Amino acid sequence: MEYHNVLTTCPYCGTGCALHLQVLDHQLVGVLPAKNHPISQGGLCIKGWNAHAFVNHKDRLQTPLVRKGGKLVTATWDEALALIAEKLSALKAESGPDSIGVFASAKCTNEENYLIQKFARAVIGTNNVDHCARL
Amino acid sequence: MSERLTALRETIRQILPQVDGVIGLKTGPAGIVAPYLFKPGHPEMLDSLALWPKEPVPDTLKIIQKAYPNARLAIVCRGCEERGVVEMFKHAQVSLENLTLIGLQCVQEEALFCRCAKPYTVHARVTVGSPIAGVPDPLTEAFAAKSQAEKLAFWKEQFQHCIKCYGCRNICPQCFCNVCALEDEKWVETGRLPLPNPSLYHIIRAMHMTAKCVACRECEETCPAGIPLAIHFRLVARDVKEMFHYETGAVIEQKPPQLLTLEEGDYERSGLP
């Protein structure tokens, strides 16, 4: 029997509202707004109030998928990452680093965006890295 | 305030070994407060025990009791939260069995903030702080004094700001129906802003809070548009008291008046022909 609230930042728009994820025994059970937060001041919009709703949706991807014979089939992480590494290395050798493009994401964390552009620039060797800031 | 905090911490420390957990408030990152279940064996967590701002803890109790119906729990509750627990008990949402109420009496400043008529607990046997008298609710009084046209204009102005976040309903410990009328397109227009006039959303919610609202004012606090929602509820609470002699949270054994039968004298007081 464990109940606590995790203070986090809303995953929807760019306002930056804070919300509490209510956690009971390692399961999300709801959202509570954060009083005294400088941005959201104890309020949320309907999206924030439902921010936990999609996390455990049945459609969540649970394993890597690899296309085989035209179909996406489940694969291990090792298999999927090895395939990517091999393919990207081959394409880079064949057509140069600028034949590869990387999309960073406005939905991922700063740290993840930092890493993916570092990956694109240092490991692949291209500045073909962008995200949907314009969309 | 800090004196009360020390006293509360000591009280919980004493109760903790006798129960499976104590529901209270804890200060988290950046000083932001949230409900928390303090557990025996971890008294050090009480270092971050908090008093204010208050949170809808009766709902926390419901969440935990639903998963652990037999747990021995204690809950730190203010006057409004105690009333909340009592009303939820009457509607079979929480159990009072195996539950210790730790009453936390509000101070003047808090009562004024909530415009609270009853900033004290009445059922809790363990209490912290000394009870103070209720304070008037100038907002509700000012509203009640308005003319019909002014009332209409007042809510037209207020409700056009509603962003339909459902926060007032979501945060309300007394809103626990599995199927909510406010989500039914028969009654409330879905997918639309601003809400059209008259705002069925808000009138229906006020109707459903009849004899349920415990005046905790959580709805007003979470409303991003700052709508003084409690005005409706408090005026209706006054009517319910006059017509049906019912006050939320006051008497544990008294059934809420929405139940079918009219009691002696109810009808005469209802103002109907």
Add this chain to the structure above:
Amino acid sequence: MTNSIPEFETDSNCFLIIGSNTSEGHPLIATRVLRAKQRGAKVIVLDPRKNQIGHWADVFYTFRPGSDVALFNGLLNIIITEGLADQAFIAERTENFEEMKALVAEFPAERVADLTGVPVEGLYTVARLYATQKPAAILYAMGITQHTTGVDNVKSVANLAMLTGNLGIPGGGVNPLRGQNNVQGSCDMGGLPNVFPGYQPVTNPETIAKFSKAWSSSLPTPNSPLSNKIGLTVTEMISAAGEGKIRALYVMAENPMLSEADINHTRHCLEKTEFLIVQDIFLTETAQLAHVVLPGASFAEKDGTFTNSDRRVQRVRRAVRPVGDSWPDWEIICHLAGKMGAGGFDFVSPQAVMAEVAQLTPSYGGITYERLEELGGLQWPCPTTEHPGTPYLHKNRFSRGLGHFFAVPFKEPAELPDQDYPFTLTTGRIMFHYHTGTMTRRSKKLDSEARQAYLELHPDDAQKIGLNGSRRVRVSSRRGQIELNVRVTERIKPGVVFIPFHFAEAAANVLTNLAIDPIAKIPEFKVCAVRVEALSGTEHRGGTDHRSGESERRTRRDE
């Protein structure tokens, strides 16, 4: 944003909101503006649609989509001729005023009224109010930027703020409301083709040297420098993939199949991509085309930071473990880099990544997890661990020195309505959904609020196309067509129609134009020409504003 969200409530005396449906796109910013209004601040809203914030604003005008530059030039001209400009600010802090002044003189109010549809007296009201109620904040969103003249529009916004001395003061400023939770952070972290983290240009040799040294263990050979060639944008990469110039695409948590303009073109290009990697939490429309799909973790399942619209870096905290065998995205990238033989990706936590970010990014220099834990958020620039963060920018000087006035000539949008496609389509969001709906359409309560796409149409136009009580229409542009329900409403400007872009089954971006701004490369989502035809034989319940939504859902329920 140059300024901070809390300042709106405490400092701003006037708001000019343009190209932003703030109530639905940024609800809690809208309610801040509301609180400012309740203490006496004036709210001006200019938009092709009368949204909720337009309803309660002090001043509201619709204007023709794409006429923004003309509108701003008109306002600038009125402020100058009425003597309302901040002469001291112009003299001390700006340059090129005369050139701008000469150009806007060609925009007398009468001409601007013709170009924009805002009446002459309306232009005067807006200009006077904005120029005299200091501090005044300009708030805008994609309604300003998603045009072929997006950059021009933004320059115009900046002109207006500089002309009135509304920069470098609390409660003023130029405030683009960022649409996504971490679009600001993504840009800050160098998720852009022309800059490293902290907007350090890839074309600057010193920057290249700095990062080549810092990342040497990740490079194929320690001494090979990083590329100084500006890369391609999302839109360009997709087109390049269609032409075979880009052979592999690695897409992390994006859904271009719904968010890009001209989806048919996007599909064609992605289908032609030799190797498409998609990393996401759901099998999105894009992931369905992928060769490899990697399951990432949601915001509730990982640690990290987001940077919001007012440059505030805030924590994201892991509440539960990732579902199934999904991994936090940062771990995936680190593992992949490792698999490719690269060093420099052996981070134990996002906290360690942030430490590296702080080292290499001057504006994030003082940001540490310890400080965030204690303070909640820190607004960059925050160069040192003693720095309290920066609530508003440009206090005593602009980052480039003097603020530059641009003389911005007016250009029409790439595609104007004509005889074949007589309506102007504009797209946007609604309160209940978010972007491509990947998350919100899987949230029961949000989905039940709004299940279907719809077209907003003015009653006069409904009559013109002969809607006759029919509830369904076909909307076509030169690029494609969709069928959807219609909502007849007076809140939209006649001649303009609106479709929210969240819905894959009637995707607005099938219709939109891929014409892009030459500098920002942003597609013109907000203006394209369409034709609207009534479809008969579906539903015949009356088309009044509040009922149409109901019968929509009733039908779905029956299905």
Add this chain to the structure above:
Amino acid sequence: MYEPKIIGFLCNWCSYRGADTAGMARMKYPPNVKIIRVPCSGRISPELVLRCFREGADGVMVLGCHIGDCHYANGNHRTAKRMAILRQLLEYNGIEAQRLCVDWVSAAEGEKFATLIASFTEQVRQLAPFVEIMQ
């Protein structure tokens, strides 16, 4: 002066028969009330009344059996309680409680029915059309 639109919810066992009685006796009353027969006045939820207003009704009548005579023993107890509160709430929202008529008509009370219809129609006629005050 305008012709008010009124919705009348009549309980099947008493009020609706009361209306019949009035009709059989050829009593005259204004045609403004659209009658909807319901099993019990207790069925009429406040939501339903509000929806009538929302759809443009200028007045709503809820007529049931006299207290004590309910075919379902105490269905009309519920009517009495809810409608009393609803009338108050209408007032608190600036909507005249006179737009909502709650009364009891037995099968024999044809005359009471006709009088009630006439007086309520007049009462509502004195008020502004509902749609006007809501604009």
